[in-house]
Amino acid sequence: METRVSRLLKTKYPVIQGGMAWVAEYHLAAAVSNAGGLGLIGAASAPPEVVREQIREAKKLTDRPFGVNVMLLNPNAAEVAQIVIEEGVPVVTTGAGNPGKFMAAWKEAGVTVIPVVASVAMAKLMERAGADAVVAEGMESGGHIGSQTTMTLVPQVADAVQIPVIAAGGIADGRGIAAAMMLGAEGVQIGTRFVVAKESIVHASYKERVIKAKDIDSEVTGMSTGHPIRVLRNQMSRAYLKMEKEGASFEELEQLTLGSLRKAVMDGDVVNGSLMAGQSAGLVKKEQTCREMIEEMMGEAETLLGGR
DSSP states (O other): OHHHHHHTOOSSSSSEEOOOTSSSSSHHHHHHTTTTTBBEEOOTTTOOHHHHHHHHHHEEEEEEEEEEEEESSHHHHHHHHHHHHHTOEHHHHESSSSTTHHHHHHHHHTTEEEEEESSHHHHHHHHTTTTEEEEETTTTSSEEOOOOOHHHHHHHHHHHOOSSSEEESSOOSSSHHHHHHTOOOOOOOOOEETTTOOOOOOOHHHHHHHHHHOOOOOOEEOGTTTTOOEOOOHHHHHHHHHHHTOOOHHHHHHHHHHTTTHHIIIIIOOSSSSOOOOOGGGOOOOOHHOOOOOOOOHHHHHHHEEEE
């Protein structure tokens, strides 16, 4: 399936793997790229030199294009932005802020810039700033979320900008990809399904929770702080929501979640860890290789779209 997104990314398929903190490291990124999608290394709040090392390790495993997701709230974002240029990374996606101050340098270096947006206003702003495409991410997604659903956000963003739109949030199979295309997207970003990929370093206990998840098993924490995060329900999320209801301070809530994502991903702590996953977890039924996932999803999507 060729679209403006696949041509822009120089990939076989218009599929991007989400830049998930701790999860999106070089093994997964390289595997997705080798399978015809665009793998991403999630820089998150990692030290800049760790990001550089991740990029170099990914290059050893793939000769296909891959990207880096830069979290703009990270105090080291400027250094990571420069490393992307120095290491010749072809694509950057951005989250948690406006990448405007890095745009000129990235564009001069030939980097394709794709911000993640949660509103039409932000999509328009990014287009004016020089973005090559945008990821319109609905609140069905795991981790940090906005307030619009994918179903309503994607067509409104597609109507509002001329650059390609990539849909994200709630997409985990070929039906979701086909639906996103019908809404006006020309590509998709998928996170939760890739969490359980065979090439993913995520702990087996975390993967098992995603595979066993039902439709109602995710909930949103942090609504009171202005930083809502979708996770799978567990003891930690219940404690967090109870503290929120009782009016706990931002600092108290932060203390509860300190290091919780690392606990989940690396240690397999499914009780006190932050099990970030989208509402699509209920659609994820088995562990597969990235190639098996992408080819299965794209085959189904192409059939549904009539091979267009």
